[in-house]
Amino acid sequence: MINLIINGLEVSVPEGTTLLQAASKIGVKIPTLCHVPNKDPKGACRVCLVEVKNARSLVASCAMPASEGMRVFTATKRVRDARKTVVELLLSEHNGDCKTCDRNDDCELQELARNLGIDEVRFEGERAKYQYDDSTAALIRDNGKCIKCRRCVTVCNEIQNVGALFPQGRGYDSVIGPAFAMNLDTVACVQCGQCAAVCPVGAITENSHIDKVWKVIDNPEKIVLVQTAPAIRAALGECFDYEPGTLVTGKMVSALKQIGFDKVFDTNFAADLTIMEEGSELLMRLKNAIVEKKEAHLPQFSSCSPGWINFLEYFYPEMIDNLSTCKSPQQMFGAVAKSYYAKKNNIDPKDIVVVSVMPCTAKKFEAQRPEMNSSGYTDVDYVLTTRELGKMIKQAGISFRDLPDSEMDSPLGRSSGAADIFANTGGVMEAAIRTVYELVTGRELPADNLHLQPLMGLEGIKTASLKIEGTVPAWSFLEGVELKVAVSHGLGNTSKLLQRIKDGEEYHFVEVMTCAGGCIGGGGQPRFTTDEIRKKRMSAIYREDEGKTLRKSHENPDILEIYAEFFEHPLSHNSHNLLHTHYNKKSPV
Amino acid sequence: MNELHCLECQIEPTEEELYSQLDDILLEYINKPGALIPVLQIAQRIFGYLPEKALKKISLTLKKSYSEVAGVVSFYSFFSTQPRGKFMVRVCLGTACYVRGGKEVLNSLKKELGIDVGMTTDDKMFSIDVGRCFGACGLAPVIMVNDDVHQRVKPEKINELLSVYKAGLNNTIKEAV
Ligand code: SF4
Ligand code: SF4
Numbered sequence: 001m002i003n004l005i006i007n008g009l010e011v012s013v014p015e016g017t018t019l020l021q022a023a024s025k026i027g028v029k030i031p032t033l034c035h036v037p038n039k040d041p042k043g044a045c046r047v048c049l050v051e052v053k054n055a056r057s058l059v060a061s062c063a064m065p066a067s068e069g070m071r072v073f074t075a076t077k078r079v080r081d082a083r084k085t086v087v088e089l090l091l092s093e094h095n096g097d098c099k100t101c102d103r104n105d106d107c108e109l110q111e112l113a114r115n116l117g118i119d120e121v122r123f124e125g126e127r128a129k130y131q132y133d134d135s136t137a138a139l140i141r142d143n144g145k146c147i148k149c150r151r152c153v154t155v156c157n158e159i160q161n162v163g164a165l166f167p168q169g170r171g172y173d174s175v176i177g178p179a180f181a182m183n184l185d186t187v188a189c190v191q192c193g194q195c196a197a198v199c200p201v202g203a204i205t206e207n208s209h210i211d212k213v214w215k216v217i218d219n220p221e222k223i224v225l226v227q228t229a230p231a232i233r234a235a236l237g238e239c240f241d242y243e244p245g246t247l248v249t250g251k252m253v254s255a256l257k258q259i260g261f262d263k264v265f266d267t268n269f270a271a272d273l274t275i276m277e278e279g280s281e282l283l284m285r286l287k288n289a290i291v292e293k294k295e296a297h298l299p300q301f302s303s304c305s306p307g308w309i310n311f312l313e314y315f316y317p318e319m320i321d322n323l324s325t326c327k328s329p330q331q332m333f334g335a336v337a338k339s340y341y342a343k344k345n346n347i348d349p350k351d352i353v354v355v356s357v358m359p360c361t362a363k364k365f366e367a368q369r370p371e372m373n374s375s376g377y378t379d380v381d382y383v384l385t386t387r388e389l390g391k392m393i394k395q396a397g398i399s400f401r402d403l404p405d406s407e408m409d410s411p412l413g414r415s416s417g418a419a420d421i422f423a424n425t426g427g428v429m430e431a432a433i434r435t436v437y438e439l440v441t442g443r444e445l446p447a448d449n450l451h452l453q454p455l456m457g458l459e460g461i462k463t464a465s466l467k468i469e470g471t472v473p474a475w476s477f478l479e480g481v482e483l484k485v486a487v488s489h490g491l492g493n494t495s496k497l498l499q500r501i502k503d504g505e506e507y508h509f510v511e512v513m514t515c516a517g518g519c520i521g522g523g524g525q526p527r528f529t530t531d532e533i534r535k536k537r538m539s540a541i542y543r544e545d546e547g548k549t550l551r552k553s554h555e556n557p558d559i560l561e562i563y564a565e566f567f568e569h570p571l572s573h574n575s576h577n578l579l580h581t582h583y584n585k586k587s588p589v
Numbered sequence: 590m591n592e593l594h595c596l597e598c599q600i601e602p603t604e605e606e607l608y609s610q611l612d613d614i615l616l617e618y619i620n621k622p623g624a625l626i627p628v629l630q631i632a633q634r635i636f637g638y639l640p641e642k643a644l645k646k647i648s649l650t651l652k653k654s655y656s657e658v659a660g661v662v663s664f665y666s667f668f669s670t671q672p673r674g675k676f677m678v679r680v681c682l683g684t685a686c687y688v689r690g691g692k693e694v695l696n697s698l699k700k701e702l703g704i705d706v707g708m709t710t711d712d713k714m715f716s717i718d719v720g721r722c723f724g725a726c727g728l729a730p731v732i733m734v735n736d737d738v739h740q741r742v743k744p745e746k747i748n749e750l751l752s753v754y755k756a757g758l759n760n761t762i763k764e765a766v
């Protein structure tokens with residue numbers, strides 16, 4: 001351990017700890033711009049400067065390791081003046097109107113300026129060129145506001161391994177963006193929105209559907225159904241200053257009703273439906289491989305995460321047949337709402353508008369894929385991120401913290417705990433195994449509290465295997481089979497896992513989630529998501545699951561009913577038509 | 590390498606032949622770390638500039654994102670994504686040349702050729718670029734036409750200087766880089 005003194009407070013830290021980390025350990029906040037947690041420090045922006053006794057110049061705390069006996073000062077006049085200069089220079093080039101900016105309430109540049117007491121900008125710089133890029137369904141880029149901190153470049157290249165964003169050009173004329181500073185749709189961007197989730201300012205944000213949603217709510221001819229993804233309930237509270245990891249399911253439902261949605265339903269219902277379809281698809285593939293000795297394209301890849309779908313289509317088109325053909329829960333919900341639900345309630349599907357609330361920006365892209373309309377109507381009309389819902393609740397003047405709890409509407413509102421855990425990395429796999437194991441053996445999954453411990457947590461790639469024994473006659477061909485599964489989250493980790501599979505590692509089922517931590521760390525979640533916050537949201541999700549008596553998808557009575565009344569059985573003709581899809585091979589350039 | 594690409598007899602290689610040269614190069618560099626910049630340099634030599642198709646091919650083969658490839662290309666002024674003329678005219682705008690009229694030389698050149706920096710004349714004869722110091726500060730302002738260095742260039746004499754190249758009369762004609 002290394003002992004040092006920061007602002008007069010003693011602190012001991014392990015070797016290799018940076019001054020920034022050491023300070024945060026004792027509650028001393030140092031501002032940062034270019035730094036992305038868990039990634040190599042870039043040392044580029046210089047707002048994290050601190051003074052170290054006997055050092056000639058100020059040092060960048062994000063890059064400087066702590067050493068024995070160091071005396072560090074984080075708020076001296078020299079430090080404040082240096083930071084002030086940096087921020088004033090940024091402001092002098094900044095080309096944006098704070099009054100109307102999407103980030104007005106949580107802009108890190110504004111916060112920095114405020115905290116440093118900047119009340120005038122002494123420099124007059126040439127304003128950055130304004131490039132408004134709304135070429136993609138998911139994101140808006142506004143280069144005029146970009147402060148070139150490069151956080152987006154770090155996440156897009158180092159965490160997601162996509163590389164859609166990179167510094168272009170040199171010096172003053174450089175911009176942070178896609179190849180040759182063109183629009184984002186000219187490069188292979190998977191629309192995960194991780195760039196938007198880390199941008200400190202309003203330079204990358206989601207393509208907002210708020211106004212469109214208000215418009216349909218105000219239209220008396222439309223029946224507006226809203227579905228909320230599992231990850232929303234564990235994060236929305238953060239928009240209203242709740243501790244991360246606070247579950248606000250009941251208040252969220254009340255708020256949606258007050259906003260004026262006609263019915264508040266749950267994407268969780270469709271997650272249960274997904275398990276029925278995707279689990280059956282896995283069993284069918286296993287049967288093809290083991291009994292029929294046919295090419296079965298194993299491992300089966302999960303298909304809930306649209307950024308991952310894009311990633312595979314662009315970068316691993318040769319593995320496209322491994323993707324489950326199941327639509328994601330968001331899309332299944334829409335297809336069911338405009339067919340089954342419409343029929344059951346005698347509503348003309350053309351009058352139904354489906355709005356989803358997602359932790360994700362790629363869901364906006366997924367919703368507008370041309371093939372997502374098998375009921376004859378677009379499955380999902382509008383997609384709001386968690387952040388957008390937070391804004392709408394504020395726009396409606398709702399005092400969120402004072403809301404009572406309400407229940408979701410029926411029949412597309414009931415769900416099992418297995419559906420809740422779709423929000424966490426490892427959750428889809430666990431939910432699928434809870435059902436598949438029981439289908440095949442007639443016995444409950446023999447796991448502590450139904451959790452598959454090796455698949456939980458933030459490890460980038462997780463694997464597990466499970467021996468199937470005591471099968472019921474219909475599945476006797478699986479007797480003694482060792483079911484092998486793998487889970488990855490974050491596309492960089494996913495690339496590594498895919499390489500391992502190409503090199504010969506064998507799995508039957510692989511779950512991939514685009515974003516670190518899974519949906520709870522999605523590109524549409526409240527900013528700023530750190531590992532600590534990921535863990536809190538994840539344990540909230542597990543609490544939600546454990547708090548239910550209904551914890552397995554195949555036991556959800558409304559799921560049994562929809563099969564009895566409408567789909568007959570998983571992988572039926574009707575379900576193929578409405579709940580399954582196909583993918584397209586694409587080239588990354 | 591392609592035998593048809595012969596300087597002596599001046600037979601222009603076809604596009605297909607140029608791309609097959611690029612393929613050879615890529616094969617050689619495919620698993621080498623730090624391959625991007627050398628490959629871009631060689632590609633520019635092959636094509637005379639960096640066509641979009643070649644950049645995309647490089648990006649795919651070296652598994653570098655297109656945005657990264659573009660970022661590197663646009664960082665170094667040495668690289669050009671525009672076809673280059675037979676003669677690349679580089680005007681030095683380093684401090685010495687700048688104070689001794691480099692800017693005026695550049696303006697006169699632009700006027701004379703009717704193009705801007707980074708562009709090529711319609712007859713594909715001349716391109717203009719700017720540089721920072723060619724190491725001949727004592728004799729500023731300096732311009733380079735391909736490998737020929739011209740010193741103490743006078744803006745009003747640009748026309749005369751270019752005419753030698755237009756007529757093909759200079760004795761040091763070399764392929765543009
Ligand atoms: S959305 Fe994802 S892939 Fe696209 S630029 Fe942003 S981080 Fe990169
Ligand atoms: S877009 Fe945002 S995250 Fe990216 S460099 Fe600009 S300010 Fe930083």
Ligand code: FES
Nearest residue numbers: 043044045046062
């Ligand atoms: S955060 Fe340390 S230099 Fe940018």
